[in-house]
Amino acid sequence: MSLTDAELERYARHIVLREIGGGGQMRLKAARVLVIGAGGIGSPAIEYLAAAGIGTLGVVDDDTVSLSNLQRQTLYATADVGQPKAQAARSRVAALNPEIAFTGFEQRIDADNAAALIDDFRPHVILDGCDNFATRLAVADATLRHRVPLVSAAVSEFEGQLGVFRGWEAGKPCYRCFVGHDPERPGISCAEQGVLGALTGVMGSLAALEALRAIVPFGEDPAGKLLLVDALAFRFRTLTLPKDPGCPACGT
Numbered sequence: 001m002s003l004t005d006a007e008l009e010r011y012a013r014h015i016v017l018r019e020i021g022g023g024g025q026m027r028l029k030a031a032r033v034l035v036i037g038a039g040g041i042g043s044p045a046i047e048y049l050a051a052a053g054i055g056t057l058g059v060v061d062d063d064t065v066s067l068s069n070l071q072r073q074t075l076y077a078t079a080d081v082g083q084p085k086a087q088a089a090r091s092r093v094a095a096l097n098p099e100i101a102f103t104g105f106e107q108r109i110d111a112d113n114a115a116a117l118i119d120d121f122r123p124h125v126i127l128d129g130c131d132n133f134a135t136r137l138a139v140a141d142a143t144l145r146h147r148v149p150l151v152s153a154a155v156s157e158f159e160g161q162l163g164v165f166r167g168w169e170a171g172k173p174c175y176r177c178f179v180g181h182d183p184e185r186p187g188i189s190c191a192e193q194g195v196l197g198a199l200t201g202v203m204g205s206l207a208a209l210e211a212l213r214a215i216v217p218f219g220e221d222p223a224g225k226l227l228l229v230d231a232l233a234f235r236f237r238t239l240t241l242p243k244d245p246g247c248p249a250c251g252t
């Protein structure tokens with residue numbers, strides 16, 4: 001695999017970075033990233049991944065664009081209201097970067113089909129920005145079993161969370177080590193509660209950054225840490241996430 005003259009120009013600001021370079025850019029071109037949820041977090045994540053030259057992008061979303069989405073879901077314009085998000089996302093990605101191979105999945109992921117979707121798409125990284133906890137657990141369990149790094153971002157009102165999970169590794173927690181096992185757990189959904197639109201943009205952009213880091217890679221390994229963003233207090237914090245030795249998902 002090599003980069004064309006147009007790609008060398010398009011990605012010049014990546015390629016001049018010592019930590020990425022031509023080799024890193026070619027890894028991005030060869031990479032397959034699956035994004036769960038094309039909403040407030042998925043919007044900037046999909047845009048930055050496409051702009052960054054991720055060669056193959058998959059987007060899973062069974063929803064259609066509604067007027068109340070446009071306060072934060074910057075992938076869509078007013079004329080897209082009523083369109084399936086996966087289709088509108090395809091148009092946006094094609095306009096932004098026609099080099100990207102795009103697959104839209106107009107379906108909802110659950111515990112029954114998550115493994116098959118991963119087997120089918122074979123992602124190097126999964127970025128989860130979906131709006132419900134049951135889907136998050138199904139995605140997290142499937143990524144653990146398939147040993148696919150999981151970048152998980154969530155926003156609630158004025159708070160954001162970001163974590164990278166590789167729970168099959170010694171000392172690294174899985175998503176269930178972090179959140180527990182109750183599928184009825186409240187929160188981590190902006191479906192009914194309020195959410196600051198610009199904060200979903202921050203967390204989606206950070207999630208894209210971590211997906212890129214997982215592929216190139218560069219800098220420190222974020223797995224085993226949790227980034228918390230408090231937009232009311234103008235504060236970012238990083239916590240260490242311990243691996244739960246009794247975790248039924250990743251424990252020995």
Ligand SMILES: [Zn+2]
Pocket residue numbers: 167173174175176177178244247248249250251
């Ligand atoms: Zn675990």
